[in-house]
Amino acid sequence: MSNGFLPRSKRNRLIGKLYNEGYSQVELAEWFKLSRQRIGQIVHFKRHNARGYIDSLMRSGKMPPARDLKCKDCGKPADYYDHYLGYEFENRGKVEPVCKECDGIRYSERGEVRKGENHWAAKLTKTDVIEMRKLRHDLGKKIRFKELGEMFGITESAAHNAIKGIIWNHIPNYLN
Numbered sequence: 001m002s003n004g005f006l007p008r009s010k011r012n013r014l015i016g017k018l019y020n021e022g023y024s025q026v027e028l029a030e031w032f033k034l035s036r037q038r039i040g041q042i043v044h045f046k047r048h049n050a051r052g053y054i055d056s057l058m059r060s061g062k063m064p065p066a067r068d069l070k071c072k073d074c075g076k077p078a079d080y081y082d083h084y085l086g087y088e089f090e091n092r093g094k095v096e097p098v099c100k101e102c103d104g105i106r107y108s109e110r111g112e113v114r115k116g117e118n119h120w121a122a123k124l125t126k127t128d129v130i131e132m133r134k135l136r137h138d139l140g141k142k143i144r145f146k147e148l149g150e151m152f153g154i155t156e157s158a159a160h161n162a163i164k165g166i167i168w169n170h171i172p173n174y175l176n
């Protein structure tokens with residue numbers, strides 16, 4: 001099991017630093033000749049590792065799939081496990097099953113808490129939001145919310161909400 005091995009390389013630390021300074025994942029992917037997905041894993045390494053940990057527990061049968069459980073918040077069938085304490089290594093196993101809708105609500109509440117936060121382990125940064133909105137603006141329906149979510153490591157509904165300004169509405173939407 002990886003324990004945050006990603007940022008230990010010099011290159012990955014540099015990528016994280018540049019991302020923190022406001023360079024976009026698209027720019028970094030071009031400069032470092034890496035896929036955007038790989039850049040996403042590097043800049044969000046804590047999240048990547050925490051999710052990988054839960055995936056491995058599900059694969060080995062030590063945890064039931066989230067879909068077999070009920071949403072902690074509303075009792076409907078769950079869709080995901082939420083790392084409700086964040087992605088720090090010591091909290092990597094602290095998850096609750098939630099449905100898509102409740103995950104969106106939790107996410108949006110956290111987005112409010114994280115207003116202005118400039119930390120590269122945060123779920124989504126201001127730069128991500130601007131970049132995501134620009135990609136959607138430039139490519140239109142050629143790029144789906146699901147793909148954008150995968151690219152930035154968030155759910156489809158979170159991508160939709162960020163792009164439409166339902167969350168992160170404190171960032172002016174220059175494109176609309």
Ligand SMILES: [Zn+2]
Pocket residue numbers: 071072073074075076098099100101102103
């Ligand atoms: Zn729910």
